[in-house]
Amino acid sequence: MVFINVSNLVRSMDEIKTTDSLFEGKSKNILYLSYDGMTDPLGQSQVLPYLIGLTKEGFTFHIISFEKPTRFQEHKNHIQKICDANNIIWHPNSYTQKSPLITTIWDVSRMKKLTKKLHRKHNFYLIHCRSYISALVGLSMKRKFGTKFIFDMRGFWADERIDGGLWDLKNPIFKTVYNYFKKKEIQYFKNADYTISLTQKGKEEIESWVVFKNNAPKIQIIPCCVDLELFNPSKIDEVEQSKLKEKLGINTTDFVIGYVGSIGTWYMLSEMLDYFKVLKEENENAKFLFVTGEKPENIYTNVLQKGISKEDVIITSCVHNKVPLNISLFDSSIFFIRPTFSKKASSPTKQGEIMAMGIPLVCNSGVGDTDEIVKKYNAGSVVSVFDREHYLKIIKEPSKVDVTSMMEGANDFYSLKEGVKKYLFVYKQVYGN
Numbered sequence: 001m002v003f004i005n006v007s008n009l010v011r012s013m014d015e016i017k018t019t020d021s022l023f024e025g026k027s028k029n030i031l032y033l034s035y036d037g038m039t040d041p042l043g044q045s046q047v048l049p050y051l052i053g054l055t056k057e058g059f060t061f062h063i064i065s066f067e068k069p070t071r072f073q074e075h076k077n078h079i080q081k082i083c084d085a086n087n088i089i090w091h092p093n094s095y096t097q098k099s100p101l102i103t104t105i106w107d108v109s110r111m112k113k114l115t116k117k118l119h120r121k122h123n124f125y126l127i128h129c130r131s132y133i134s135a136l137v138g139l140s141m142k143r144k145f146g147t148k149f150i151f152d153m154r155g156f157w158a159d160e161r162i163d164g165g166l167w168d169l170k171n172p173i174f175k176t177v178y179n180y181f182k183k184k185e186i187q188y189f190k191n192a193d194y195t196i197s198l199t200q201k202g203k204e205e206i207e208s209w210v211v212f213k214n215n216a217p218k219i220q221i222i223p224c225c226v227d228l229e230l231f232n233p234s235k236i237d238e239v240e241q242s243k244l245k246e247k248l249g250i251n252t253t254d255f256v257i258g259y260v261g262s263i264g265t266w267y268m269l270s271e272m273l274d275y276f277k278v279l280k281e282e283n284e285n286a287k288f289l290f291v292t293g294e295k296p297e298n299i300y301t302n303v304l305q306k307g308i309s310k311e312d313v314i315i316t317s318c319v320h321n322k323v324p325l326n327i328s329l330f331d332s333s334i335f336f337i338r339p340t341f342s343k344k345a346s347s348p349t350k351q352g353e354i355m356a357m358g359i360p361l362v363c364n365s366g367v368g369d370t371d372e373i374v375k376k377y378n379a380g381s382v383v384s385v386f387d388r389e390h391y392l393k394i395i396k397e398p399s400k401v402d403v404t405s406m407m408e409g410a411n412d413f414y415s416l417k418e419g420v421k422k423y424l425f426v427y428k429q430v431y432g433n
Helices: 006-014 019-023 039-047 049-054 069-085 100-122 132-146 159-164 173-192 198-207 239-249 271-280 297-305 321-327 341-345 349-356 369-375 388-395 401-413 416-432
Strands: 028-033 060-067 090-095 126-130 148-152 195-196 217-221 255-260 286-291 315-317 332-337 359-363 380-383
Touching: 019 416, 028 100, 028 132, 028 148, 039 069, 039 271, 039 321, 039 349, 049 060, 049 069, 049 090, 049 416, 060 069, 060 100, 060 359, 069 090, 069 349, 090 100, 100 132, 100 321, 100 341, 126 132, 126 416, 132 148, 132 159, 132 173, 148 416, 159 173, 159 341, 195 198, 195 416, 198 217, 198 341, 239 321, 255 271, 255 321, 255 349, 271 286, 271 388, 286 321, 297 315, 321 349, 332 349, 332 369, 349 359, 349 401, 359 369, 369 401, 380 388, 401 416
Parallel strands: 028 060, 028 126, 060 090, 126 148, 148 195, 195 217, 255 286, 255 332, 286 315, 332 359, 359 380
Antiparallel strands: none
16 A cells, blocks of 8 residues: 655645746845955855856845955956856955954944845845854844845854954953854844754754754755865866976875865864874875965974974965865875864865865864764764874774765765755745745
């Protein structure tokens, strides 16, 4: 006897509604608010690719962003061409870099003023807010004009300021600001038509709060995704690869452990260098390759303090579309991130990129869903204690790596196409309400 699950059948029927009927009579103009710049690396990898995908569904995006002057001058033409080619209207503003608290208030005021001006002209149905600062404006617009509001949280921002040592709660000013944003955080979750979390652990943390015991917010998990067409090892040109090795002074006998991305508040450079030092003792051909926009002297200062030879550390930088070529030089990759409370909600962009390229990972536990994904897909080794004994154990007895499984994991968790589909699902839910 065959039983039909009626609720699933109804859901399936709902899912095949035509886009035209779902959005009928509703403006498909969407405002995307970001206090990060589109000329920033994350703007190029974690904002524009999703919006480009969503424009293909008939949405028209306006972006308000705040750009750092140097990066804006270097990359504004490139970003403008991308926007023009994809019918995205970009409204760049200058990021004020003076006194952080005062200038942030000023920037929020400018964002709100421009948002109202554009809304009067374009009648936005939905305002999509990246992180907590822009959500101040999104929430205000919902309350005043009834616009839909998506809170794309990106992490527990206020707690990141504390965990990262940027705000000291002993300072009454920072304590006041922290408490203000923790109250706003609850308001965001309660009022957002949908919330985006980067991780399952972040979602579970929010749902565990007493305030949401009987009314959990609507949350969609979308990690930092990767363009798998770009990060595809089969597309690496061997001639280019050989030229790059020669340029960087990498020999065929070298074992290259690599790091890709910025080195800021969260990445544990000291511990990663400690790991490399142990690796070098076990493998005299080991080299540490950094692919980063960081100033080389900042890294070399730490290298010399550790007693590591400068000749064993290579530092280079490249544009985004050359990152896969650089990653292809790695025999192994490493990233250690401070495992604080706020990092429950973090999804390292580099993880999907590295897994997509089939490079074994060495990472630490306690950061979002990172360790669970690495273990599930046999993508490398997970460090739980930052000391020589544990480093040596991993180096001598590395976890079994399955490259095929790892790349399947990248497709399952980090595919840009899947990320766009998840955002589209959220948009349809919001428009369908």
